[in-house]
Amino acid sequence: MHKLDQDFDESRSMFRTMVNQQMTITLVDEEANIDVMVNCRDISATGIAVEIGHPVEIGTIIKFHHECDEQLSAPLTDCKGRVLRCEQESKDLFLLAVETIENE
Numbered sequence: 001m002h003k004l005d006q007d008f009d010e011s012r013s014m015f016r017t018m019v020n021q022q023m024t025i026t027l028v029d030e031e032a033n034i035d036v037m038v039n040c041r042d043i044s045a046t047g048i049a050v051e052i053g054h055p056v057e058i059g060t061i062i063k064f065h066h067e068c069d070e071q072l073s074a075p076l077t078d079c080k081g082r083v084l085r086c087e088q089e090s091k092d093l094f095l096l097a098v099e100t101i102e103n104e
Contacts, residue, residue, distance in 0.1 A: 019043060025050065028061040028080075035065075038096075047099045048081060053092050056083050062098055 021040045026033050039051040048064070056062075060083045081098035088094050 023050075024065045026063040026065065027056060028063060033063075041095065047084070047097065050096050050098065051089075052094050052096055055088065055094050056086050056096055058083050058086060061101075062096075 019040050019042060023038060023040055024035055025038050026035050036052060041049040041051055043049075062081045062083065064079045064081065079100060080102040081100050083096050084099050085097035086094055087097075
């Protein structure tokens with residue numbers, strides 16, 4: 001029996017549900033909380049990927065505001081996450097990898 005090498009980060013091995021869903025998030029900041037409309041690209045048991053029109057600093061706390069529907073099996077209302085990665089995909093499109101850290 002052969003051991004297969006994985007060419008990706010272990011955390012990426014989680015099953016991901018691909019979605020294309022608009023939602024509102026709050027970028028939590030010590031000075032001001034900013035509500036932003038984003039597009040949810042995919043979701044897993046431990047995180048979510050969202051498309052946004054501007055860069056966001058790694059470590060930023062995000063609150064999700066979205067009710068359960070036919071695309072998302074679990075509601076994201078009052079769910080918090082932390083930005084792990086921010087990748088620029090085009091001039092006005094950034095992909096945020098967000099780790100879920102807390103449910104209220």
